[in-house]
Amino acid sequence: MAARTPLMAGNWKMNLDHHEATHLVQKLAWTLKDAKHDFAGVEVVVCPPFTDLRSVQTLVDADKLEIGYASQDISAHEKGAYTGEVSATMLSKLGVSYAVVGHSERREHHAEDDALVGAKTKAALGAGIVPIVCVGEGLDVRQAGEQVSYTLAQVDGALAGISAEDAAKVVIAYEPVWAIGTGEVATPEDAQEVCAAIRARLAELYSADVAGAVRVLYGGSVKSTNVASIMAQTDVDGALVGGASLQAEEFAAIVRFQSHSVGL
Numbered sequence: 001m002a003a004r005t006p007l008m009a010g011n012w013k014m015n016l017d018h019h020e021a022t023h024l025v026q027k028l029a030w031t032l033k034d035a036k037h038d039f040a041g042v043e044v045v046v047c048p049p050f051t052d053l054r055s056v057q058t059l060v061d062a063d064k065l066e067i068g069y070a071s072q073d074i075s076a077h078e079k080g081a082y083t084g085e086v087s088a089t090m091l092s093k094l095g096v097s098y099a100v101v102g103h104s105e106r107r108e109h110h111a112e113d114d115a116l117v118g119a120k121t122k123a124a125l126g127a128g129i130v131p132i133v134c135v136g137e138g139l140d141v142r143q144a145g146e147q148v149s150y151t152l153a154q155v156d157g158a159l160a161g162i163s164a165e166d167a168a169k170v171v172i173a174y175e176p177v178w179a180i181g182t183g184e185v186a187t188p189e190d191a192q193e194v195c196a197a198i199r200a201r202l203a204e205l206y207s208a209d210v211a212g213a214v215r216v217l218y219g220g221s222v223k224s225t226n227v228a229s230i231m232a233q234t235d236v237d238g239a240l241v242g243g244a245s246l247q248a249e250e251f252a253a254i255v256r257f258q259s260h261s262v263g264l
């Protein structure tokens with residue numbers, strides 16, 4: 001089975017206007033260009049706010065940058081009277097290749113449940129956009145030792161009714177809520193435990209081939225100083241990075257994780 005391509009995605013959240021976005025993408029491209037051999041085979045994606053996507057697209061197209069871009073959300077609806085929503089077709093027309101779906105901040109502040117996350121996952125796949133489905137437990141669940149069953153229930157919800165062919169395209173990001181923006185990173189063993197359980201669930205729900213194809217990312221306080229030890233885990237195929245993705249040099253250092261020695 002072909003090795004999974006590592007994916008490093010920077011989730012900017014609600015930061016950076018389109019001028020700042022342009023600046024960051026240019027700086028990131030410039031920084032990465034200098035060190036291309038250091039991240040050969042790593043896929044780099046940024047997830048700007050909706051208002052920045054067109055500017056990022058223009059830059060990427062004009063300079064043929066090897067940086068993909070994702071939306072941070074996607075509508076579950078195709079089109080019509082859904083004020084404020086942005087459809088999968090609109091995003092696909094903009095060259096968006098990934099969409100973050102079911103981020104814990106949307107689950108918490110916008111009451112997104114598993115059914116809605118599943119509908120958004122389907123909408124993305126229907127338009128040829130790869131959903132990055134976010135799952136992960138809060139502190140109370142972790143303290144109760146129920147992180148695996150809790151997270152797997154979210155995986156089941158997001159993938160309900162999705163064919164094996166489509167499931168093989170999905171990216172799943174394990175983001176324990178207690179590690180997001182707190183500086184408290186999961187240990188590599190914690191990340192591996194849940195990422196391995198997610199892969200095992202994919203094998204149960206679908207097949208070993210689907211489980212082997214899906215990339216499972218870790219997210220939560222990833223930095224250049226901790227990325228190598230997390231990436232060294234068998235079932236971690238990349239990172240979904242928040243705060244550290246807002247600094248071009250720091251994000252570029254994360255992308256070049258293979259050049260850091262493990263255990264920093």
Ligand SMILES: O=C(CO)COP(=O)(O)O
Nearest residue numbers: 011180181220221242243
């Ligand atoms: O939520 C995250 C990425 O989606 C993680 O955020 P931080 O890297 O800032 O902890």
